[in-house]
Amino acid sequence: KAGVTQTPRYLIKTRGQQVTLSCSPISGHRSVSWYQQTPGQGLQFLFEYFSETQRNKGNFPGRFSGRQFSNSRSEMNVSTLELGDSALYLCASSLAGTKTEEQYFGPGTRLTVT
Amino acid sequence: TQLLEQSPQFLSIQEGENLTVYCNSSSVFSSLQWYRQEPGEGPVLLVTVVTGGEVKKLKRLTFQFGDARKDSSLHITAAQPGDTGLYLCAGDDLNNDMRFGAGTRLTVKP
Numbered sequence: 407k408a409g410v411t412q413t414p415r416y417l418i419k420t421r422g423q424q425v426t427l428s429c430s431p432i433s434g435h436r437s438v439s440w441y442q443q444t445p446g447q448g449l450q451f452l453f454e455y456f457s458e459t460q461r462n463k464g465n466f467p468g469r470f471s472g473r474q475f476s477n478s479r480s481e482m483n484v485s486t487l488e489l490g491d492s493a494l495y496l497c498a499s500s501l502a503g504t505k506t507e508e509q510y511f512g513p514g515t516r517l518t519v520t
Numbered sequence: 521t522q523l524l525e526q527s528p529q530f531l532s533i534q535e536g537e538n539l540t541v542y543c544n545s546s547s548v549f550s551s552l553q554w555y556r557q558e559p560g561e562g563p564v565l566l567v568t569v570v571t572g573g574e575v576k577k578l579k580r581l582t583f584q585f586g587d588a589r590k591d592s593s594l595h596i597t598a599a600q601p602g603d604t605g606l607y608l609c610a611g612d613d614l615n616n617d618m619r620f621g622a623g624t625r626l627t628v629k630p
Contacts, residue, residue: 410562439618448622449563449608462617496562509618511562 408433410499410512418518424485427515429497431478435510437461437503438480440472443494443514452495455480456503484517492519523547524609524621532627536598541624543609544591550612552592554583557606557623566594599628 411430419425431438439462440452451464455474472482478499484491494516498509525544533539543552551570555563567576569585569592576583580603582595596603604627610620 441620446622449610449620451617451619464617498562508565508568511564513561 410497410510412495412497412512412515414515415513416516416518418520419487420520421487421489423487424483425487425517426481426483427495427497427517429480429482429499429512431480431497431499432510435499435501436478437500438474438478439498439500439503439509440480440482441496441498442466443496444492449496452482454503461503487519489519492517523613523619524611526607526609526621526624528624529622530625530627532629533599535600535628535630537628538595538597539599539626540593540595541607541626542591542593543621545611546590547613548589550589552585552589552609552611554592554594555608555610557608558604563606563608596626599626601628601630604628 413428437456439454441449443449452466453460453472454462458474469485474480494514496511496514498511500507500509527542551568553568554566556566557563567583572587572589574585580597584593606623606625608620608623610618613619
């Protein structure tokens with residue numbers, strides 16, 4: 407079965423712009439989590455969606471938002487981009503998002519803000 | 521500061537050598553996971569440890585969870601170039617959010 411897919415894979419934006427990233431989970435998975443990965447901070451949890459509802463949220467400013475659709479596909483949006491938002495954005499899916507379940511990660515979207 | 525501190529940050533060894541990488545915290549975790557991430561890919565789960573003192577073996581990889589469930593180690597025997605990658609540990613914090621360490625970047629030279 408197909409893995410987690412993320413689009414686009416690479417993106418270059420300018421400071422002040424906004425960006426939307428997309429994640430399609432593995433078929434049947436209802437939980438989608440988003441992470442930001444940078445060399446200095448490693449992977450940091452952004453938020454998790456389950457059945458179209460945000461269930462958990464990390465410590466990121468309100469410029470970072472997300473949503474999940476009825477088919478479990480998820481998008482995250484970053485508004486008013488800053489240079490520090492340059493990172494690899496990863497999404498991960500699991501069946502129900504319980505702690506004992508394995509998360510499957512997508513390949514990520516590499517965002518560069520200039 | 522990272523909730524999970526991984527060491528060393530970088531490790532470069534020759535094929536056939538053994539190595540150990542560490543994941544330490546001052547917090548207690550209900551479970552710890554180890555992932556490997558290769559360039560251009562997302563992390564892939566290697567193992568989950570849940571019981572203090574637990575040891576799990578996966579071929580040449582041995583994972584140990586500390587008795588107090590605050591630390592973990594990954595030992596690789598006879599490393600191969602295919603083991604090259606970023607090794608990440610992760611655990612659930614008190615808010616049940618997944619926290620990752622910054623990782624150990626391993627290079628195994630042929």
